[in-house]
Amino acid sequence: MRFAQRLDQVPPYLFAEIERRIEAMRADGVDVISLGIGDPDLPTPPAVVEALQQAAARPETHQYPSNRGLGAFREAVTAFYADRFEVDIDPESEVIPVLGGKEAVAHVALACLDPGDVALAPDPGYPPYTSGPLFAGADLHYLPLREENAFMPDLDAISAETARRANLLYCNYPNNPTGAVVAEGFFERAVAFAREHELVAIHDSAYTEIAFDGYRPPSFLGTPGAKEVGAEIFSLSKGWNMTGWRIGWIAGNAEVVERYRQLKTNLDSGMFDALQLAGVAALTDARDFPEEMSEVYRRRRDLMIDALRAIGLDVEPPHATPYLWIRVPEAHDAASFTELVLEQAAVIVSPGPSFGPSGESYVRISLTVPDARLEEAAGRIASSLGAPGGMMARRLGAMGGSRQGRREPPYPERYGRD
Numbered sequence: 001m002r003f004a005q006r007l008d009q010v011p012p013y014l015f016a017e018i019e020r021r022i023e024a025m026r027a028d029g030v031d032v033i034s035l036g037i038g039d040p041d042l043p044t045p046p047a048v049v050e051a052l053q054q055a056a057a058r059p060e061t062h063q064y065p066s067n068r069g070l071g072a073f074r075e076a077v078t079a080f081y082a083d084r085f086e087v088d089i090d091p092e093s094e095v096i097p098v099l100g101g102k103e104a105v106a107h108v109a110l111a112c113l114d115p116g117d118v119a120l121a122p123d124p125g126y127p128p129y130t131s132g133p134l135f136a137g138a139d140l141h142y143l144p145l146r147e148e149n150a151f152m153p154d155l156d157a158i159s160a161e162t163a164r165r166a167n168l169l170y171c172n173y174p175n176n177p178t179g180a181v182v183a184e185g186f187f188e189r190a191v192a193f194a195r196e197h198e199l200v201a202i203h204d205s206a207y208t209e210i211a212f213d214g215y216r217p218p219s220f221l222g223t224p225g226a227k228e229v230g231a232e233i234f235s236l237s238k239g240w241n242m243t244g245w246r247i248g249w250i251a252g253n254a255e256v257v258e259r260y261r262q263l264k265t266n267l268d269s270g271m272f273d274a275l276q277l278a279g280v281a282a283l284t285d286a287r288d289f290p291e292e293m294s295e296v297y298r299r300r301r302d303l304m305i306d307a308l309r310a311i312g313l314d315v316e317p318p319h320a321t322p323y324l325w326i327r328v329p330e331a332h333d334a335a336s337f338t339e340l341v342l343e344q345a346a347v348i349v350s351p352g353p354s355f356g357p358s359g360e361s362y363v364r365i366s367l368t369v370p371d372a373r374l375e376e377a378a379g380r381i382a383s384s385l386g387a388p389g390g391m392m393a394r395r396l397g398a399m400g401g402s403r404q405g406r407r408e409p410p411y412p413e414r415y416g417r418d
């Protein structure tokens with residue numbers, strides 16, 4: 001059999017080797033705790049579950065939905081945008097449902113890019129910013145997100161030739177994996193850049209509802225001119241604990257939305273009407289639920305940061321997202337530190353390079369595990385990787401750096417067998 005080459009263009013899945021190790025450790029009876037994936041552990045709000053139950057019992061929801069979406073769904077999005085972001089969305093022409101943010105992030109590339117076009121994608125970034133454009137036959141230009149730039153891309157560093165070929169710009173704030181929130185003026189700069197180079201700007205808004213310390217993330221569509229150049233992809237997954245439900249939308253520029261709908265009519269048959277009605281319940285009856293979730297993640301964030309400080313890693317607390325983006329100790333890279341944490345604490349973190357080459361010196365911790373497990377993981381990290389007297393960073397440094405062949409850990413205790 002022969003398969004399409006496009007599948008081979010997608011970067012290798014860095015987790016493959018780690019998964020093999022986890023399996024081996026679990027087979028050995030080790031209690032491995034995964035902080036690797038951003039999948040909320042707590043249930044969907046009951047009002048949403050009940051709305052689905054009731055809607056699914058109504059036979060009129062059982063036929064093919066339309067890719068335009070139910071009027072009730074589009075109107076609920078409009079009301080949500082007005083109330084939450086003070087942004088006007090025309091429910092007739094400026095929004096349609098999508099089957100989760102991932103579907104839209106990846107497929108929007110098929111609607112915007114021809115072979116030879118360039119997509120501008122944050123690095124590190126959510127993997128479909130890479131796979132979507134590559135599947136469209138386009139070229140990818142990474143926009144490094146550097147700590148010294150507050151994890152904002154430097155659009156001025158893009159060469160004139162790359163900007164000329166670019167037809168799609170992805171951005172994402174609050175950001176996965178860095179946890180960064182948008183810097184003042186960045187959305188305005190993105191609008192100006194998109195206008196100047198006549199490209200489509202897509203803002204991935206998966207995390208606006210998970211925020212802390214009084215911070216309220218804005219919508220890209222609230223930026224003057226944003227609706228002229230692009231659209232925003234929103235998801236109910238993270239704020240409402242609904243990753244399994246696959247409910248989101250794309251909203252903004254009417255032509256982008258219409259072209260996206262046109263593409264989707266050839267790929268899928270829309271979102272189950274009962275799910276759309278459950279989505280309405282999330283945006284109305286469970287409208288404030290993400291604030292409760294934000295408080296849960298804030299507490300977990302602080303707990304984990306204390307544990308990381310105990311091993312000498314000073315992590316700036318993020319103001320949004322359920323993630324901590326951690327620079328690994330010197331003498332380590334992401335792979336060796338991931339390995340160290342797995343070996344010493346039986347805790348899985350995501351190695352930064354799974355999000356792009358600029359993640360080389362970072363790992364990501366996800367706070368989407370039950371409190372007791374997170375406390376257990378934090379305790380293991382602090383006690384297993386730490387050393388009395390605050391010496392652990394040096395000790396970590398002394399044992400780090402070897403990517404091949406494991407050095408003997410300097411600590412006698414092995415973890416995770418408790």
Ligand SMILES: Cc1ncc(COP(=O)(O)O)c(C=O)c1O
Pocket residue numbers: 038099100101102103105126172175176204206234235236237243246247248
């Ligand atoms: C940045 C970002 N965008 C989009 C998504 C997609 O979420 P979903 O497909 O569940 O809506 C995720 C999920 O992890 C994400 O991290």
